[in-house]
Amino acid sequence: MSEVLKTEELGAIRVVTLNRPESLNAINGEMRARLIDAMQSLNSDERVRAIVITGVGERAFCSGQDLTETARYGLEDIETWLSANHALYRAVRNLDKPSVAAFNGVAAGAGFQIGLCCDLRVGYPEMKIGQPEIRAGLASIVGSQLMAVYVGLAHNLELSLTGELISGSRAYEIGLLNRIAPREEVLSTAISLANGLASLPATAMRLTKQRFRDLTTPGFEASLQTAVAAQKAAYASGEPQEAMRKFLEARKSENR
Secondary structure: OOOEEEEEOOEEEEEEEEEEEEHHHOOOOHHHHHHHHHHHHHHOOOOOOOEEEOOOOOOEEEEEEHHHHOOOOOOOHHHHHHHHHHHHHHHHHOOOOEEEOOOOOOOHHHHHHHHHHEEEEEEEOOOEEOOOOOHHOOOOOOHHHHOOOOOHHHHHHHHHHOEEEEEEEHHHHHOOHHHHHHHHHHHHHHHHHHHHHHHOHHHHHHHHHHHHHHHHHHHHHHHHHHHHHHHHHHHHHOOOHHHHHHHHHHHHHHOO
């Protein structure tokens, strides 16, 4: 069985690659745990000056939560599942080293949120990106809070309430992407950005990142608490289970 996460050393840069192409690099329990461990390990490694996160293949950076896993959850599983998710977001957000998301394909839901926890994001014009939780019967709580750092209320409401994915071009226009490049140049552009950041004084970088975290932490942490109660209420309604069941049945029919 292949590793769900790959790490490549490029001088002072580490490229961390999500490696579940058969599920569009969706986040399951194993990948989540490996990502948390990788972020913590790289953060404590003095040889590492910057981190790039990307996905394997040409289809997806990360399609979000693995619905084959979350569809099995009951109300009693929600707090444990979300606590693990929130630990992942914190692990990326709390890096002392600069981080760049290289969106090699669709970035949706949890994958989109991992990207929003990075410092910079690179995508391409035709990619799809957004916050489709509501279509899976889930409340958009953490994602909408993370988006609020980058976009205004009108764009946030539209993405959160419709669950529609927008193009990379549109995401760049409204401030969700820092750079846009041809598809085949996304990773090299992200690595170039990371190299530039890695060349800057490490202490000043750490202190500057800490200042930005301090400014946004109250809202971020409040959203994590709110998300637990909101998703419990969603699961109590039965809507996520039904939406995920329909999605998985449709996907199974397509694969026949």
